[in-house]
Amino acid sequence: MPQVGDSERASLLCKAIVCLLVMAGLLLPLVIFTWDMAFRDSGLPRVKNATIDLADFNNRDAVVPLDGVWEFYWDTWLVTDDVQDVQSDAELELPHSWENMVIDGEKLPAGGIASYRLTVTNCPSNLGYLVRVPDSQTAYRVFIDGKLALTGGNLSRNVDEVEVRSEVISKAIGEIQPTTSEVVIEVASSHTGGLYIAPQLEEVRNATLHPNIIAYLQSGVVVGLFVYIVVFSIIVAFRGSSFRADYLIVLCIILLVTVLTHTELMRLKVVKIIGAHFEYVWILQVLMFCMLPACLYLCSRRLFEYRASRLGIRILVGATAIMTIAALVFSLSPRPWYSGAFAVICVALSLGVIAPILVRAWQDNNDDALLFSGTSVILLSSLIVDALYSAGLFVVNVSYLLGTCAIIYATIMFAIFVKRMVAQERQAFELEHVRYQLKEAEVSLMLSQIRPHFLYNTLTAVMALIPANPQLAQQTLMKFSQYLRTNIDAITNVRMIPFVQELDHIKTYLDIEKLRFDDRLHVIYDVHETEFLVPQLSIQPLVENAVKHGVCKKLEGGFIVLRTWSQDESIYVQVIDNGAGFDTSILYSKDSNSAGIRNVIYRLEEECNATVRFKSAPGKGCTVTVELPKEKAHE
Template sequence: MSFYMRILNRTEKNRRFLFLAAVFAVCTAAMLTVLMMPQKQVVCKGEADFKQFGLQSGKAVDLCGEWEFFEQKFIATELDEEQVFGKFVRVPSYMPRKNAGMFNWGSYRVKLKNCPPQFDVSVSLKGMPAAYRIYLNGKCIEKSGVVSSNPDALKVSRDTSIRTTITLQSSECDLIIETAGYLLPGLSFTPRIQEESVWSEQYDRYHTWMILLLGMHMLFLCSYLLQLKITPDSGYSRSVFLVLFLLAIRMIYSDAAFSAVIGGTLKYYDLILFSVCVMESLVWEFLLKNGYKKDRQKKDFGIREGILITGVIVMSLAAFEGILSWKLTMDVGVWLVLLIRFAGYRKKEEISGEDMIWEIGILLLYTGIVLSDFAHIGMLPYSGGIFMLVGVIAFDLSVNVIDRWRMNKIQQRALEAAKIEQKLQEARLELALHQIKPHFLQNALMSIKVLCRTRPKEAEQAVYDFAVFLRGNMNALESAEMILFREECKTIERYLHIEKMRFGERLQVQWDLQEEKFQIPPLTIQPLVENAVCHGICQKMEGGTVQIRSFRKNGEICVQILDDGAGFDTEKLKDADGIAIRNLKLRLKEFLNADLEIESRKGEGCRQTIHIPWEETEDENYSDR
């Protein structure tokens, strides 16, 4: 049997592993497809011919290719009459850093040919980390912040509310872009030309989706924080919250989301953006630590950290050297860690559903971030930046599913524990009841035995009374359910009638019942009356009186059994508490949260009092009133 169970478990593990392998392969294939996609060169030798691109049909034209570049010159602002040709550079790209230090500036120019005359278009560079100005035929049509050759005056604006409509006056136009920046200067984004109405509609839709996805993530982040604070011991992780918080910062520094949340201008925006991307390594550090067994986590610690640190170093060097794909170097490092992590699942004995959902969430998050990075270097349209936000939401959903599963398991375990506790309680109470039954039956039969020797006729009547007693109270004897107090009193009356035949005038009974309509466990008062008769009255030669009282006092219902018999030392009772009394106290506590108090002095009798809280009985035990 165990052999077949191992086979079934192995089959389930293989299915989950193959599913994870399929998701990993699909995500990797999607990224490689974009990476290997050929880039169409619109600009060649500083010229772009619009005749073949269908600008009037609403299509967007990305001006990638070879632009004229003028290093450390603003040819439109400075009205450079010489127009000396510098060199051709590829767009998108960063400016060369030869003898330029951290700060650089320059101009890019392209000649637009066969433009549809009198046609309204928008020229967009939204999201570029450097400050820029766009000129068409010598007229400034759009700018981002303050563009200056003075580094102290430079400011990068992230205001996306600019809606500049330009009209192509002639079939040939000169497009000049002046740009300056610190760490990431140059045309790192491909300028896009599109019919103005189509561009506005698409950008508004894109901007709306960006804000919507960011808002969804922020709501999930706040909800997770509340759960972490309200139920700190329920399994919510501080590390996961930190990851969600860092992802929120990364999302805010993502194009339109940043401008919508912060806006304004920044002097060192490109440096801040680079720092946020470096901070992203912390996200992967926290994410990739989860899901391992302890021994495997220690074994792979150096490998994971080594790859991530190397990725950060290579990314930094690439950014400082002006390599356009600087961000992708970190992505490659994370992919290697994911591959090592994924291979580790092959050796695991079991892949749980939580492991599978967690890994899928991480893969979708990684894919979204990489596709967003592709959009930032011109391999995808600018709107491809939304992939990162979609990946973050997919990760949020995976975290939410895992939390729901975990909470359901916690609730299920709590429910099972409650059921087990209930069964244990029922077993304890049943055992206690069965221990009380022989105690009662023994005392009753001993009383009848004495009558058989001394008064046979009365013994005959006692046997009949005892048979009626057993028949009428069999349900109480066989059940642990609650019964009315007055039903218990009827049982006690029959018992006392039998005992009175035995003791005659030596046993006197007094009843004072002010409260009767409440419930108690069966055979609760009976053992106390037995104690009063057997250990109090019968131990005294002249006998005595047993009083049974019930009344309400100080928010409690009190049931008292008093006798003026021989009495006893209560200290000895504490040292050697009888099994009947222990079981009785247990049942009173379990059913009614009630207490049993026993007071006695040797030679002065005994007072046994049950204190039942009124609040415990008000709704349940008085429903028959």
């Protein structure tokens, strides 16, 4: 039975965790919805005929949604205008907009003023309740038994002057006492059609304690995200372009703004968001939604080098541009469902970005990319849940979910980034070490080109020439000096050189060898093409190999032919000798002394996409043909 290695076991564990994360993310809205439905069906009192009876209700921690039929008074503020004994214009079921509602044969516009009235009976003597309205795009005042309990925004009969702001709890909150109480909510709306989110009954202590606890927890999330932004900014400033954290800064800013404009946090006076125009907050949230899909793509591209197709990028850019323009246009007259619609579109587009990353990461066994994808699904699901909660569709308080997912997501992204940064540092160190070793190998290789025997034999030949032919000895020393200089210069040269320079070096080498071998070495130059590039010291070692292992091994000597020509889309260089020949299989044997030739073959193949062919057999000489593509040889 095959053994499972540690890396495979870790990869399987990571895949299992990611599967759980993806399933949890996809099921999260359904779980919250089921929880909410179960909570609603757990014996909560309901509004019927503009009345809610709390006689049998004593759950101290429960939030009672006041959804149901209320008395509705159009174009009237019952308490402010001191209207007495007036018949309601209609009964309106909340949450519901009054837009297009028919009264006296006329459809009501989206903008206007109105009042809602509800009677609360049999409030338990041991509990005190207050009424609050979840933040919406409607300005309102809440009165309990004629006393102002809660305000949100600036109400005006002129709908153009209506200002929607976050709620402000007055210094004297009117609690519902254990008697029959009357709740009146006066509203002014420019475009939302009144209370599209149902008001809620909350026990006094919980209504003041729980939101503050959640708000302070969310403020901790904000501080954490701000710290991440500062850390990433420092990395960008001091680590340079090789550590690209700019995309993570944008991602943290998006999460920070989204959490900062959250409804629970907006009521926290410490954050100084109280009094902010809802329209400004709304457009800020929607713009963050528009930027999120593109930011997620940039994260995956920078961190994992996953690139989308051109069509995918065009769709992403086009969708982002369309959503941004739509957000700016709709901000002039936002409707209650706009924010939720933008959230759904944003999540759908983001899932379209995440899905290919998840598939590719699964195939590549990329644990970091898998974790990125899984946690992204969780974050996107929390955005959907938060949008539904902000729209008043959930009674259970899940306002903490988005902030929690945001800080966890930012922490995981930071961990992935640090891991990649450390790996890059290690890779850079290893690369530098490899470069150092390669430089040593290059020096050794170049020095090996100057064989001690060749050096000794050349100097001996020059010494023998000095008494007999000083002028020839001087010329030979000059050529030998030029030969040494070319070999040493090749150590630092990494670019290809014109073939004519390589040819000059070959001629210098062969002139020195002819001095040693005299009539035993014959050289023929059949050069028809010189306008091309080759790696330095790539052809000369082939000629030297022909002299050393070919001609030198025959007592009678032999000849060397160097040919170049152009044919079709290739340039050919050929080195021919009629020497001793060899079995070409030894070129690929690790035990042979052909490492230098293998190095030449490797350089020609890697640097100019050349093809090197050897044709030889013992006693039959050798022919080496180098085929260079013209497109590479002329670069």
